Amino acid sequence: xxxxxxxxxxxxxxxxxxxxxxxxxxxxxxxxxxxxxxxxxxxxxxxxxxxxxxxxxxxxxxxxxxxxxxxxxxxxxxxxxxxxxxxxxxxxxxxxxxxxxxxxxxxxxxxxxxxxxxxxxxxxxxxxxxxxxxxxxxxxxxxxxxx
Amino acid sequence: xxxxxxxxxxxxxxxxxxxxxxxxxxxxxxxxxxxxxxxxxxxxxxxxxxxxxxxxxxxxxxxxxxxxxxxxxxxxxxxxxxxxxxxxxxxxxxxxxxxxxxxxxxxxxxxxxxxxxxxxxxxxxxxxxxxxxxxxxxxxxxxxxxx
Numbered sequence: 401x402x403x404x405x406x407x408x409x410x411x412x413x414x415x416x417x418x419x420x421x422x423x424x425x426x427x428x429x430x431x432x433x434x435x436x437x438x439x440x441x442x443x444x445x446x447x448x449x450x451x452x453x454x455x456x457x458x459x460x461x462x463x464x465x466x467x468x469x470x471x472x473x474x475x476x477x478x479x480x481x482x483x484x485x486x487x488x489x490x491x492x493x494x495x496x497x498x499x500x501x502x503x504x505x506x507x508x509x510x511x512x513x514x515x516x517x518x519x520x521x522x523x524x525x526x527x528x529x530x531x532x533x534x535x536x537x538x539x540x541x542x543x544x545x546x547x
Numbered sequence: 548x549x550x551x552x553x554x555x556x557x558x559x560x561x562x563x564x565x566x567x568x569x570x571x572x573x574x575x576x577x578x579x580x581x582x583x584x585x586x587x588x589x590x591x592x593x594x595x596x597x598x599x600x601x602x603x604x605x606x607x608x609x610x611x612x613x614x615x616x617x618x619x620x621x622x623x624x625x626x627x628x629x630x631x632x633x634x635x636x637x638x639x640x641x642x643x644x645x646x647x648x649x650x651x652x653x654x655x656x657x658x659x660x661x662x663x664x665x666x667x668x669x670x671x672x673x674x675x676x677x678x679x680x681x682x683x684x685x686x687x688x689x690x691x692x693x694x
Contacts, residue, residue: 401674409677410666414571414658416684417665421568423691424561432611439611464579464586511561518564519557521690527548529683530556536672536680537563543668544570 428514435506440465440473442510445482445499449507453486453496482506575661582653587612587620589657592629592646596654600633600643629653 401409432442440463447462448454454462460470474497477483482503488494499507522530548556579589587610594609595601601609607617621644624630629650635641646654669677 401677406677407666409681410662410669413669413677413681413684414662414665416681416688417564417568417571418661420684420687420691421564423688424564429611464576514565515557515561518561519554521687521694522557522560524690525683525686529686530548530553530560532679533683533687534556534560534563536676536683537560537567539672539676540567540668540680541563541570543671544567547668 424514424518427517428510431509431513432506437506441477441482442506444470444473444477444497445503445507448483448497448499449504453498455494455496459497477503571661571665574664575657578656578660579653584653588624588629589653591617591620591624591644592650592654595630595644595646596651600645602641602643606644624650 429439429442432439437445443463444459447459451462456467456470456474459474460467463470465473474483474485478485480502481500484498484500485495486498488496525533576586576589579586584592590610591606594606598609603614603617603621606621607614610617612620621630621632625632627649628647631645631647632642633645635643672680
């Protein structure tokens, strides 16, 4: 396809990806009301779930938050036993935030809710579309990792 | 395909969508450093960009934030001339938050950055894949709107 057409396709894919992922996200987050979890708390749980234990500094950078804001956030989450501060075994001065069972359970429940919603939406798709979508997304993911 | 296989596909599509959209999002947000915009400020800009003018109450609900937190957020954004409080013409007691030119410009620049990144990733895809991805995402979006 020519360059102009390609640019239009990319713009459209970016927009559709933004909408689709934002709708799925909203559906997953509906359960957060039941747990009285705030969005920053949820995002911290999600980063820890995906990337494993992190220092407050690393988490601040990921979340675009000030160090002090992240410290307050983690204090509140530690009180609710969602996370725990753990000292590095080799260097006791380094402290990392570790996701606890309850925090992990909430993330898994959110993912479960997202899957249920997506399953309902994909019910109207034929098998070929589902296989094709999975294949192209996996390829996109692979390309992104290699960049 | 049988139900077990379908469940596995849905789980995989949910996961890949989560990764892919989070990578694109991170790339878009890199420019926020240059503008000293925080993530809550950016999210507020994005909601106003997508849904148009909103009351503080509506924005609080969307952002899962307390009313007072959203008020503080909007105060800071109004000082930076990213948004503006506007009284409803018919009912002067109703105040809505309106996105100003500078706020809009930042969102557009983030979207532009996302497109550039996606374009680089899609450079290794053939035309058929790009067309297919666009088509399936548009269909997903349509199904979500109808639900």
